[in-house]
Amino acid sequence: MHQLHPIAALATAPGIGAIAVIRVSGEGAIALTDKAFRGKRLVGQPGHTAHFGTFRHADRGNEPGSVIDEVLVTVFRSPHSFTKEDVVEISCHGSEYIVRQILTRLTELGAQLARPGEFTQRAFLNGQFDLVQAEAVADVIAADSAASHRAALSQLRGGFSKRLKDLRQQLIDFVALVELELDFGEEDVEFAKRDQLRRLMTNIQGVIRPLIESFAAGNVIKNGVPTVIIGKPNAGKSTLLNALLNEEKAIVSDIPGTTRDVIEDELFIDGVRFRLIDTAGLRDTTDTIEAIGVARTRQQIEKAALVVYLFDGQSTTPEELREMIAELDESGKPYILVGNKADLITLHQQAAVTDAITKAGGRPDGIHEVPPILWISAKNAQIDELKSTLSAQVRTNGAMQTGSAVVTNARHLQHLTATDEALARAVAAVDAGTSADWIAMDLRIALRELGELTGEVTTDDLLESIFSRFCIGK
Numbered sequence: 001m002h003q004l005h006p007i008a009a010l011a012t013a014p015g016i017g018a019i020a021v022i023r024v025s026g027e028g029a030i031a032l033t034d035k036a037f038r039g040k041r042l043v044g045q046p047g048h049t050a051h052f053g054t055f056r057h058a059d060r061g062n063e064p065g066s067v068i069d070e071v072l073v074t075v076f077r078s079p080h081s082f083t084k085e086d087v088v089e090i091s092c093h094g095s096e097y098i099v100r101q102i103l104t105r106l107t108e109l110g111a112q113l114a115r116p117g118e119f120t121q122r123a124f125l126n127g128q129f130d131l132v133q134a135e136a137v138a139d140v141i142a143a144d145s146a147a148s149h150r151a152a153l154s155q156l157r158g159g160f161s162k163r164l165k166d167l168r169q170q171l172i173d174f175v176a177l178v179e180l181e182l183d184f185g186e187e188d189v190e191f192a193k194r195d196q197l198r199r200l201m202t203n204i205q206g207v208i209r210p211l212i213e214s215f216a217a218g219n220v221i222k223n224g225v226p227t228v229i230i231g232k233p234n235a236g237k238s239t240l241l242n243a244l245l246n247e248e249k250a251i252v253s254d255i256p257g258t259t260r261d262v263i264e265d266e267l268f269i270d271g272v273r274f275r276l277i278d279t280a281g282l283r284d285t286t287d288t289i290e291a292i293g294v295a296r297t298r299q300q301i302e303k304a305a306l307v308v309y310l311f312d313g314q315s316t317t318p319e320e321l322r323e324m325i326a327e328l329d330e331s332g333k334p335y336i337l338v339g340n341k342a343d344l345i346t347l348h349q350q351a352a353v354t355d356a357i358t359k360a361g362g363r364p365d366g367i368h369e370v371p372p373i374l375w376i377s378a379k380n381a382q383i384d385e386l387k388s389t390l391s392a393q394v395r396t397n398g399a400m401q402t403g404s405a406v407v408t409n410a411r412h413l414q415h416l417t418a419t420d421e422a423l424a425r426a427v428a429a430v431d432a433g434t435s436a437d438w439i440a441m442d443l444r445i446a447l448r449e450l451g452e453l454t455g456e457v458t459t460d461d462l463l464e465s466i467f468s469r470f471c472i473g474k
């Protein structure tokens with residue numbers, strides 16, 4: 001196993017905590033740590049063992065070095081470690097002062113301070129995992145919802161990249177054959193069976209196209225579902241937002257039209273992240289300031305992946321509701337109809353509203369079902385049903401189901417799309433009976449793009465840009 005010079009960094013979050021872990025990796029990491037450690041001799045210890053002792057400053061003449069801290073040292077032996085190098089993890093008390101002292105002592109002994117992502121980069125270079133998985137390490141750390149954690153973890157475990165690597169290998173064999181044909185110039189030879197090549201290419205497309213399509217959903221998992229709450233002024237949007245966020249974020253007032261600013265906030269329901277966008281009321285209006293709000297609301301619907309239409313159950317007419325339903329239908333966005341102020345009206349009245357829009361045949365074409373109305377009281381925070389409907393809306397989306405591979409990384413999307421385009425051109429070329437050199441050109445592009453995706457083809461620039469985004473110590 002290739003081992004580089006020893007590097008050291010704090011692996012846990014900086015700041016004060018019960019314990020902090022400092023990681024040392026590289027050639028001689030164990031012997032180096034041993035020089036500052038009093039307890040058992042570390043160099044003789046097998047991997048995956050932990051040892052209690054003291055970590056010390058340098059000896060002064062005959063005086064043994066003073067104690068920096070009591071520590072627990074875990075030894076990992078190459079290749080059975082995260083980086084596949086010799087690794088030592090020093091658990092000390094979680095004080096910034098102690099951490100600094102230990103790191104200083106380690107550098108005196110020859111370790112270098114690690115750059116951001118350098119541990120993961122070494123793990124990648126030593127074949128611990130491919131590039132997609134290496135990037136997933138960063139995502140697993142950054143994941144702050146159950147869903148994004150699940151997506152990152154599935155990529156870390158190999159996700160889609162192993163399958164793509166196998167297919168790429170098969171493609172390499174074909175490219176070799178096609179290029180061999182080129183060597184024969186004018187002679188009419190065909191080493192690469194066109195039908196087999198075509199089948200392989202469409203196979204690969206069959207794998208990457210769902211991945212490309214998963215990006216929208218994957219992005220939602222990682223960055224949250226952009227959700228907009230719309231409704232007329234005074235419908236109770238700010239109150240609902242507050243109830244959802246459980247804190248006073250938006251201005252609540254009795255004066256219609258006062259919530260003009262767009263407020264964005266985040267909310268977790270059943271491990272799904274929602275990005276809530278509160279807007280001014282959506283209605284036809286001549287008021288210019290309000291009109292800006294309305295135009296903006298339409299833009300918000302455009303940007304949103306999910307729309308909550310909130311109406312005042314007391315004062316909204318069936319006509320208004322039908323107009324709104326028509327507009328929402330037209331937008332093509334999934335939406336939830338929510339009647340507010342349920343505390344002020346009877347169940348009977350609630351049923352009458354539902355009846356009115358259903359009977360009036362809100363749908364002249366009769367094709368769509370009228371979506372059910374959900375009744376809430378934003379003021380009394382009776383919103384549990386709305387919350388579960390929100391999370392159900394997202395969960396019915398295929399990509400939220402565990403197990404299916406999801407692309408969450410823009411870099412991956414870019415390579416997948418470029419691969420797909422190159423393959424589409426190559427397939428068309430095969431179908432048109434085009435000469436081998438054209439086919440070979442697109443096949444080479446596809447190979448390079450796939451290779452860059454998984455890290456089989458890398459440039460220093462690419463590695464630099466990926467790993468520098470990691471935090472130090474990772």
Ligand code: GDP
Nearest residue numbers: 233234235236237238239252253341377378379
């Ligand atoms: P917005 O203009 O849509 O943001 O509406 P607000 O959130 O500012 O609410 C307008 C008024 O309706 C405020 O006085 C709220 O207290 C009141 N309100 C909101 N939700 C409810 C509710 O569920 N029941 C009752 N009775 N009043 C509510």
